[in-house]
Amino acid sequence: MLDIRLIREHSEQVIARLAARGGEAHLRIHDILDCDKERRATETKLQHLQADRKRISKEIGMRKAKGEDTSNVEAEVRALGEELTRLNEMSAHWDERQKDLLLQLPNLPHEGCPVGADAEANPEIRNWGTRPSFSFTPKSHVELGEKLGLFDFERAAKISGSAFVCFKGAGARLERALLNFLLDLHTRDHGYTEVSTPFVVRPEALVGTSQLPKFEEQLYRCDRDELYLAPTAEVPVTNLHREEIVALEELPIRYAAYTPCFRREAGSAGLGTRGLIRMHQFDKVELVKITTPETSAQELEALTQDAERVLQILGLHYRTIELCTGDIGFGSTRTYDIEVWAPGQDGYLEVSSCSSFGDFQARRMNLRFKDQDGKNRFCHTLNGSGTALPRLMVALLETYQQADGTVLLPKILQPYFGAERIG
RNA sequence: GGUGAGGUGGCUGAGUGGUCGAAAGCAGCGCUUUGCUAAAGCGCCGUACCCUUUAAAGGUACCGAGGGUUCGAAUCCCUCCCUCACCGCCA
Numbered sequence: 001m002l003d004i005r006l007i008r009e010h011s012e013q014v015i016a017r018l019a020a021r022g023g024e025a026h027l028r029i030h031d032i033l034d035c036d037k038e039r040r041a042t043e044t045k046l047q048h049l050q051a052d053r054k055r056i057s058k059e060i061g062m063r064k065a066k067g068e069d070t071s072n073v074e075a076e077v078r079a080l081g082e083e084l085t086r087l088n089e090m091s092a093h094w095d096e097r098q099k100d101l102l103l104q105l106p107n108l109p110h111e112g113c114p115v116g117a118d119a120e121a122n123p124e125i126r127n128w129g130t131r132p133s134f135s136f137t138p139k140s141h142v143e144l145g146e147k148l149g150l151f152d153f154e155r156a157a158k159i160s161g162s163a164f165v166c167f168k169g170a171g172a173r174l175e176r177a178l179l180n181f182l183l184d185l186h187t188r189d190h191g192y193t194e195v196s197t198p199f200v201v202r203p204e205a206l207v208g209t210s211q212l213p214k215f216e217e218q219l220y221r222c223d224r225d226e227l228y229l230a231p232t233a234e235v236p237v238t239n240l241h242r243e244e245i246v247a248l249e250e251l252p253i254r255y256a257a258y259t260p261c262f263r264r265e266a267g268s269a270g271l272g273t274r275g276l277i278r279m280h281q282f283d284k285v286e287l288v289k290i291t292t293p294e295t296s297a298q299e300l301e302a303l304t305q306d307a308e309r310v311l312q313i314l315g316l317h318y319r320t321i322e323l324c325t326g327d328i329g330f331g332s333t334r335t336y337d338i339e340v341w342a343p344g345q346d347g348y349l350e351v352s353s354c355s356s357f358g359d360f361q362a363r364r365m366n367l368r369f370k371d372q373d374g375k376n377r378f379c380h381t382l383n384g385s386g387t388a389l390p391r392l393m394v395a396l397l398e399t400y401q402q403a404d405g406t407v408l409l410p411k412i413l414q415p416y417f418g419a420e421r422i423g
Numbered sequence: 424g425g426u427g428a429g430g431u432g433g434c435u436g437a438g439u440g441g442u443c444g445a446a447a448g449c450a451g452c453g454c455u456u457u458g459c460u461a462a463a464g465c466g467c468c469g470u471a472c473c474c475u476u477u478a479a480a481g482g483u484a485c486c487g488a489g490g491g492u493u494c495g496a497a498u499c500c501c502u503c504c505c506u507c508a509c510c511g512c513c514a
């Protein structure tokens with residue numbers, strides 16, 4: 001959520017920054033300013049009237065204590081009541097409208113965020129490793145997985161519909177090996193604290209991290225209990241500290257969490273992504289940071305490095321791109337995507353998206369810290385995948401496949417998996 | 424799911440219709456005094472919004488949330504949420 005004062009006092013800059021995103025968000029600033037004007041005018045009127053009532057009521061109290069008759073003054077206050085009720089309703093109405101408008105408004109891209117219309121304009125920041133070469137035509141993970149009996153889409157569809165998978169045998173074991181490897185890496189080597197959170201969340205949590213109110217149709221909802229399935233660990237983990245005033249010494253907070261992620265992927269059904277690449281449920285290890293505004297930029301760089309390290313250790317070729325203003329996510333000020341090379345796809349797959357949200361989410365969840373001067377200020381929040389599991393598995397299977405159809409695992413995974421190869 | 428207790432400022436905790444934004448203590452900040460590493464005294468010390476703005480000063484709201492009663496609600500009534508305890512059920 002943007003600061004209404006920022007919008008009020010620097011509306012031209014806000015409009016320009018939002019316009020860089022494309023879309024129509026910047027057109028709503030004038031509505032918001034009108035609303036803000038009405039809201040404040042109403043509030044001022046209301047407050048003057050309340051001051052009158054308060055003053056007279058106190059007077060009644062004092063005069064009653066002396067035993068005086070106050071019936072005529074009481075009538076005077078009673079007369080204020082109707083107008084007071086009306087103004088109260090008006091004030092609440094404008095308040096709510098302003099909040100609705102602000103919640104629908106995306107974050108301002110960071111000044112350093114490259115300007116561009118769409119994904120075509122995303123610059124490559126760096127790349128690591130080289131594309132592996134094969135003496136044969138590399139197979140897709142789907143074919144490899146079928147031959148090796150790693151997963152079963154048909155039976156998963158029988159119980160849950162399309163775009164669900166059932167890992168089995170070595171596939172299930174590989175999934176578990178990867179999870180353990182990722183959590184160990186981030187907690188032991190990168191200094192994150194492991195958390196294991198609930199997977200279902202209340203609507204307030206989703207408002208906090210800005211999945212709601214705008215992206216309701218992407219979420220699975222449990223109507224009976226007003227709960228949603230978390231689309232990413234970002235939601236439960238970042239909201240862990242909602243409504244808190246964190247001590248300065250506790251920052252930065254760094255969390256790593258494994259969760260399954262549930263996404264309806266509305267509007268992208270039948271997009272022709274076979275296999276593990278786009279599913280309604282997938283596992284992910286997420287990295288979340290809560291920082292001061294002063295350190296968030298460097299923490300984003302570090303977070304991205306931490307995610308990249310996964311691919312380096314596994315020996316997988318990847319590139320890191322920065323999302324331009326036209327491609328960046330709703331709540332983000334700055335985002336790096338890490339894309340791993342998948343030989344069987346003959347393309348790169350996004351396995352991590354590392355973002356800084358500035359104080360956008362912190363404002364929504366009222367997450368603050370006390371600074372050196374004892375002032376309460378909003379924290380900055382960041383998160384990135386470290387990494388998504390199924391796509392990592394795709395790259396791994398396709399990169400390390402052998403001519404005989406088996407898959408030779410990288411050294412680091414062998415003890416986790418319990419064998420050096422699959423098949 | 425049932426019964427009971429409870430939710431007050433950074434923390435502890437008083438306050439059951441009027442001058443209560445709220446006692447007291449702790450923590451924090453400032454000053455003074457004494458001075459072997461600490462104590463004593465005094466003062467300050469919530470948040471949001473509105474108005475104004477260089478600043479200051481003012482105003483309103485906030486005692487879990489939302490309604491209601493009343494001239495007036497932390498205090499009375501209703502609904503909901505959460506916490507704790509015990510019982511029930513259960514992996």
